[in-house]
Amino acid sequence: MHELSLMAALRDQALAEARRHGAEQITAIRLRIGSLAGVEPDALQLAYAVVMEGSIAAGAELVIELVPARCWCRPCEACFVADQGVCECPRCGTLSRELRQGRELQLVSLEIS
Numbered sequence: 466m467h468e469l470s471l472m473a474a475l476r477d478q479a480l481a482e483a484r485r486h487g488a489e490q491i492t493a494i495r496l497r498i499g500s501l502a503g504v505e506p507d508a509l510q511l512a513y514a515v516v517m518e519g520s521i522a523a524g525a526e527l528v529i530e531l532v533p534a535r536c537w538c539r540p541c542e543a544c545f546v547a548d549q550g551v552c553e554c555p556r557c558g559t560l561s562r563e564l565r566q567g568r569e570l571q572l573v574s575l576e577i578s
């Protein structure tokens with residue numbers, strides 16, 4: 466389950482950020498996850514509970530912001546939502562090679578106390 470290592474990396478990032486602000490407790494963690502990031506939200510929740518245990522982030526709420534995949538169509542000069550990772554423009558049918566978002570897995574913000 467690679468969610469565990471991903472979560473461990475995010476935890477380290479969150480803890481470093483909290484330390485910088487002199488926080489004693491992290492109460493919530495917000496993540497942005499692209500629909501093509503290759504992670505299962507359920508598995509992520511599980512991994513989250515495991516890796517946060519024993520840290521100041523134990524028991525913090527996990528808020529997941531899901532980001533749909535979007536590609537850029539050059540002819541239309543517009544972005545479109547690429548469901549299932551199919552980057553074919555719904556307007557003109559051009560196959561796009563420019564994925565603009567959808568693979569992110571990032572820490573957005575923390576709530577600390």
Ligand SMILES: [Zn+2]
Nearest residue numbers: 538541554557
């Ligand atoms: Zn197009």
